[in-house]
Amino acid sequence: MIFFFIEAKKSPRIFNTTCHEIKDATRGKSSKHVTVNLENNTHDRVDDILSQEIAEKDVTYVDSRPIKNGKLKIWCENCHFKKPARSGHCNICNACISVRDHHCVWIDCCIGSHNHRSFIITMALFLFCGFYGFHLTMTTVCTPEMYLGWFLFPSDCRFLYIDFQTAVSFVAACYTLMASMLMLCNFIYQIVLISQNTTSQEFHQASRRGLRTKCFTVKNNIHNNGFIKNWIAFIFTRREDTGNIP
Numbered sequence: 001m002i003f004f005f006i007e008a009k010k011s012p013r014i015f016n017t018t019c020h021e022i023k024d025a026t027r028g029k030s031s032k033h034v035t036v037n038l039e040n041n042t043h044d045r046v047d048d049i050l051s052q053e054i055a056e057k058d059v060t061y062v063d064s065r066p067i068k069n070g071k072l073k074i075w076c077e078n079c080h081f082k083k084p085a086r087s088g089h090c091n092i093c094n095a096c097i098s099v100r101d102h103h104c105v106w107i108d109c110c111i112g113s114h115n116h117r118s119f120i121i122t123m124a125l126f127l128f129c130g131f132y133g134f135h136l137t138m139t140t141v142c143t144p145e146m147y148l149g150w151f152l153f154p155s156d157c158r159f160l161y162i163d164f165q166t167a168v169s170f171v172a173a174c175y176t177l178m179a180s181m182l183m184l185c186n187f188i189y190q191i192v193l194i195s196q197n198t199t200s201q202e203f204h205q206a207s208r209r210g211l212r213t214k215c216f217t218v219k220n221n222i223h224n225n226g227f228i229k230n231w232i233a234f235i236f237t238r239r240e241d242t243g244n245i246p
Contacts, residue, residue, distance in 0.1 A: 004125065
């Protein structure tokens with residue numbers, strides 16, 4: 001779990017506005033170039049990019065970029081470059097992230113195209129350790145019973161506070177269970193989004209534009225290739241910025 005936690009802490013693929021390249025921190029060198037060369041940018045170039053902004057009525061698909069003043073904002077005023085589709089600006093990281101999902105306060109890092117898979121694996125391992133640790137503690141401090149010939153279940157818990165160590169173990173197990181339940185809710189939320197190839201930022205924008213359904217799915221999602229293909233792409237490849245959207 002520590003290995004995947006460290007991997008999740010690495011660069012989510014940040015658009016570096018200093019050298020105008022996408023840096024891959026796992027290799028420590030440039031991997032791709034941004035489509036807009038900012039070193040030669042002029043006010044005319046900025047005006048040209050702003051003129052490419054699409055009217056809200058024409059944006060019928062799900063997009064991670066916000067809609068302001070009736071237009072899809074493709075120009076980042078903080079980083080000063082044209083944001084690709086599925087990207088998003090993080091005010092905490094002060095950078096635009098490729099295929100940005102959200103900024104995780106627990107690891108103090110944005111979740112993007114390069115670390116999303118490691119983040120999900122870390123969550124899964126946390127849940128396994130949390131629930132297994134709770135079960136192991138409760139079957140130790142309580143008198144367990146065997147069910148179905150293989151499953152231990154805590155039965156008699158009358159003597160939890162018979163000594164200090166047992167009481168502390170029980171309280172710690174309860175806190176672990178609560179933390180694991182909260183993590184489980186977030187994990188299920190991530191599973192639902194990945195199953196339809198959607199990020200949290202895209203889901204948030206879809207909710208604001210009325211493209212969300214009651215079942216936590218989004219309408220007009222051009223990135224959705226079906227449940228199986230979405231998971232195959234997530235597991236074996238990295239999510240990339242699509243060139244099919246302006």
